[in-house]
Amino acid sequence: MESLDVVPALGETMRQRAAELFREHLHAIERRTDQLFGRLLAVEWLAGIVAALWISPRTWAGQFSQTHLHVWAAVLLGGAIVAFPIALVGTRPGKTSTRHMVAAGQMLFGALLIHLTGGRIETHFFIFGSLAFLAFYRDWRVLITASLVVAVDHLVRGLFWPESVYGVLAASLWRTLEHAGWVIFEDLFLIAACTRGIQEMMSIAERQAQLESVNAGIEAQVRDRTADLTTSEERFRTLSGSAPVGIFKTDAEGSLVYVNARWQELTGLTMEEARGQGWSRMLHPEDRDAVLASWAGYAGTDGGYEREFRIRTPRGAEKWVHARAAGVRAGGGAVTEHVGTIEDVTARRGSEAVLREAKQAAEDATRAKSEFLANMSHEIRTPMNGVIGMTGLLLDTRLSPEQRGYAETVRSSGEALLTLINDILDFSKIEAGRMEIEVIDLDLHVAIEEAVTLLAERAHAKHLELACLVQHDVPRALRGDPGRLRQVLVNLLGNAIKFTVSGEVILRARLVETADSGVLVRFEVTDSGIGMTPEVAARLFRPFSQADGTTSRKFGGTGLGLAISKQLTGLMGGDIGVDSAPDKGSTFWFTVRLQRQAEDSEPLPPPTANLRGLRLLIVDDNAANREILKEQTRSWGMASELAESGPQALELLRAAAARGRPFQAAIVDMQMPGMDGITLAHAIKKDTCFAPLRMIMLTSMGMRGQAEASRKAGFAGFLAKPAHPSQLFDCLATVMSGGVEKGPARKNTSLVTRHSLREAKAARNRLRILVADDNETNQMVAVQMLQKLGYQADVAANGLEAVEALGRIRYALVLMDCQMPEMDGFGATRAIRQAEASRGTHTPIVAMTANAMKGDREKCLDAGMDDYLAKPVKTDEIRWALDRWIARAETSRDQPRPAATPHPRSETKAPPAGAGTKKRRETAIDEAVFAPLREVDAERAPGFLLGLIDKFLEGESPTRLAALHEAVLRADAGMLVKAAHGLRGSAAVIGASPLAALCAQVEERGRAGSVEGTASLLARIEDEFQRVRKALTAERKAPAPKRKTA
C-alpha cells in the first residue's frame, strides 16, 4: 500500500481500486498456492509412503519379517502431518493461518521424509525446496514460520536426540549456526523475492487500475459514440425513409449497397434487385452507355457526380432523373463510400422544353421586332430626311417672311419629330436588349460644355443660372460614347431646367475611380426646383413614369428620358440616382466608365480643305436623298455624280478613273438593296485605283456599332441622317483636309463623326478673333457670326485700337476693315507686322472691305494682310476663311504662308461697283444677306436683329445721310467719300444692297474728287433708304416666334 501512496498522480478512487486489485490478486495467489500446497502435501504423503515402502518396507528377524515401522510412520504420522493443513486448505483457503499451517506441515513433513530416507543429505534439499515453494505465497511471514519450525525441530532434536540431527551426541554450536545460516541465507533471498513480488504486484495493480480507468473511459466513450452512431443511423434511416428524393449509397468501387424507399418507388426496383450493379437495368437504353461510362469514370475518384438522364421502370414508364453523388472519406482519408440522391425532374424537363420553345418564340418575336424597328427606323428616317433636307434647301431660296416662317416651322417640327422617334426607338432597342454603346475618342470637357451650351438658351429664357463645374482632375481625352453621354446630360439638365422655376441648375463632374485602363466619372445635376418625395424618386426611373399624374400635363414629356438614361448609364458601366426632398431641389447623379485614349490621340484639326471643284460621288438608293445631297454640295462648289446602288457606284468610279479624273470623295448610304455601304466600301478598298478616294458613311439606320464597322471598312467620316448641312460641310472639309490621315495611330482610332466635329468646334470656341471695324453694325454682325461659328470675338473701333489689342492679347485671327478713322486697316496691318517681325510671330489678318474694287486685293496683300473678304460677308465665307487661316497658322506655323485664295464668292460673286444697283433693285433687302442675320438672331442672340435694325435705321444711317447732304452742299469730296463709305458698309451688312450700290457710286465720285451729279444720286439714296426702312420696319414688326423659328 505504501507503493500506492507514492503515486500522487493516482486519485483516491484509483488508489482504492488499485489496493482492491492488489488484495484480490494476492488473495488469489494465496488461494492458488494453498491449493497447490494442498495437492503437494497429499502427493508428498503418498511419496513418503512409497519411499518408506521402497526403502524400508519390512523389518526382519531371521527368516521372518513384518511391516516396517517407517511404513506405518509414513502412513500415519505423514497422514497426520498433511491432514491438518489440507483440511485448512479445503476449509479456509487463502487465510493467513492456513498458509502458516501449510508452512509448518510442509517443514514437518520434510523432517519426516528426511527421517524415512535415513537422514540422507539429499533429502535435506527438500527443506530448501519447500522454503522456495512457500515463497509462492509472497508472504515472508510464512517463511519465518517455516524457518521457525525447522529451528524448533533442530532445537528439540538437538536437545533430546542430537545424534539424529548432527550424527553426534554432542552437537557443535557452529554446526547449529551453520544450519541456521543456510536457512537464513535462503530466507533472505526469498524474503527479498517476496517483497519485490509484492511491489510488482502493487505496480501491476496500479497499472491495472489505470488501465481499468482508461478502459472505463474508453468504454464510456465507445458507449456514447455508439449511442450517437445509433441515433445518427436512426436519424439517417428516418430521414432517408421519409425523404422526397431517392437516396442511395455505394461502396468505394461504386457498387450499390443501399437505397431508400423513395429510390425504389422512383425506379421500380427493389433493394435486392438494385444491389451491386443491378441498378443499371433501370437506365434508358439510349442513356445507358453514357451514364455507365460517366459513373465508371467518377467512382473511385474524390470528385462529385452530377448528371441528368432517363430511366425506364420495369413497368415501362420513362422518367428524367437528376442524380448527384459525392465521396465520403473515413477520417479524412481515402473515399470509403459514395452517397447520392436521384430526383424526378421529368416535370421540370417538360417545363424546360416548353420554356425553350417559348423562349425561342420570344426571341423570334424580338428579332422580328428588332428587324421591324430597324426597318421602321430606316423607313421613317428616309422621308424625314427628305422633309428636313428639302426644307433646308427651301430655306436657302428666296422666300417671303411668311413662307420662311412656315418652312422653318416645318423644319423644326421635323427635327422635333425625329427626336421623338429617336427616343422611342432608343427605348425599344433598350427593351429588346439591343442597345449598343460606341467606344470612340471623345473630349469629355467639350462634351460636357456642349451639353450645357445646348441648354443655356433655355435656362436663360427662364432666368435660371446654369453653371458647370468640372473638377481639374477629370481627364479630357477619353474613349466612350459621346452621343449617349450627351443624351443623358441633356436629359438631366433639361429636366432640371424644366422643373425649376427660379434659382440655379449646376452640373458638376468629378473623378470617382481611376485606373490605367479607364476612369469612373460621376456627374451631378443639382437644381433648386420643386424636388420630390422618396416615393416619387423611387419610381422615377421606370418607363412612362413621372413625378405624378399631373406632371406630364404640366411639364410635358413622354416619361422615357430617365428610363433611357438609366439604361444608358448601366450600359456605360455606371449607375444613376437621385437625392431629393420636396421643395428643396434635387440632385440627379450618374456615373459612367470611360476608357483612356492612346497617348498619341489628338483632336481633329479644323477643316481647312477647299471643297470647291471637288469631284464627289453620291451613292444612295433614295432619289430624294441624292437630290438633297447634290444640291447641298453644289452650293459649296462641288461637282457631284449620283449612283443609286453599289454596283453603279463602282462603274462610275471606274469610268472616272479611266477618264483620268477620279472621284476625290464619296458619300455612301448604308442601307441599300443588294450591296450595302460597308460592302461597297470593301469593294472600293480592294481596288487600288480608288485609293485616294475619301468616303463618308451616311446612315439612316441609327444602329450603334456601325461607326466602328465603317471605320474598319475604310470610311473616314460617319454621319447619321438627316445630316445638318453644316455638319456635312464640316465633315467633308475635315475629311478632305486629311484630318484622318495624319498618322497610323490616328488612322486606327479616329473617324470624323458629328461628335468629333462638335468637339473640334468647341475647341475652336476657345479661340479669340479680333474684329477691327469702326462701323457698329458691322461690328455687331461680325461678332454674332463669329460666335455662331464658335469663336470668341473682341472689337476694335479703329486701327490704333487693333494694334493695341494685339499687343495685349494673342488673337487667332484679325478681321480688319480697311477704312477706319484714326488708323486705317492698311496702316494697322503694317504696324502689326512690324511688331511681329521682332517677336517672330504671325497673326493671320483677313481684310473685310466694302470696297471690292479692282486692286484692293493687291493693296491688302501688300499691306501684309493674308486674305480678304468682300462685304457683306456671309457666315460660310467667314467660316471658310477662319478655318483656312487659323488651321494654317496652328499646324504650319513654320511653313511659308499660302497664297491668298479668296472664297469662291469673293472671286466670282464679288459685286463690281454698281452691279448691285441693277441686280437688286427689285427688293430693298437682299434676302441672301439678311437671312443669315435672321438665323443668328434666332439661333444665338434673340433681339440681335431688332438691335441691328434699330441701329441702322435710327442711329448710323440718318447721321450719315445728313453728312452726305452736308458734303454735297459744301462740295466737300473728302467728307462725301467718308459718309458714303460708312453708309455703304452699314447697308451692305444689313443686306440693303441697292442702297449700298448707290453709296458706292457716290463714294467713287468723291474719290475722283468731284461732287458733281451727286445730288441726284443722293435723292435716289434717300428713296432707297425709305424703301429699306419700310422693309426693315416690316421685319421688325414681324412676330418674334416667326423670327425665332427661322
Next chain:
Amino acid sequence: MNEGAGSINWRRRSWLTVGTVIWLAAVGLGMEKLLRFSETSGDPGAPPARWPRDSRLPRQPGLPTMVVLAHPHCPCTRASLEELGRAMVRCRDRVTVYVLFLQPDGVDDGWVKTDLWDSAAAIPGVTVLADVEGLETRQFGAATSGQVLLYDVAGKLLFSGGITQARGHAGDNPGREALVGMVAGGASAPRIQPVFGCSMRDPAPREGRDSWNP
C-alpha cells in the same frame, strides 16, 4: 450482527487453535515414537573374544580381519554398508574384510543376493559371502544385522558393534570412527558399540523356542 460475526470468528479461532495444538501434539508424539524407534539398538550378541577356531573364514597373516554380519533384507543394514564403504576408504589393504549375509536353511540363493549383497560386493577390498544356515553367525555370536567384529592379527577381538548412529541412519558415528582408528591407527583398546538393525535370529516361539535357531 457484528457481535454474532465476532463470536463466530472467535469460535473459529478457538477451534483453529485447539486443532493446531492437537495436531502439533500428535505430530510431536509420532515424531518422538519414530525417533525413539530409530535410537533403539539391537541385541549386541556374544561375540568370542578370540577368533573362533571353527570358523571357515581364512585370515591373512599380518593383517587384522573384519567380519560384518548382515541380514540380506534388513533395511537398516543399507546405512551400515554405506558406513563400511566410507571406512574402507581409509582401511583398504590394511584389513581383511568379510561381509557375511545370513542364508537360513531352506532359502535359496536368490533370497540372499539382494541389493545389499550388490552394495557390499561393490566395496573394494571386501569379500562377500553367504553364511549358509547361519553357521558363521552363530560362531561369531552375532544377533543383530550390521554387527561388525574386528580381530587383530593375533585373532583377538578388538571391536564389536554397529557403525551407524541409529536405525538406518548413515552419517558420522563413533563406531565407524573407532573402527577406522583401530585399523588405520593401530589402536588396541577393545571397543563395544551398539548395533542398529534387524534381528538375525528368528523370533523366539512363545513356547520358548531358541532364538538362535532360525
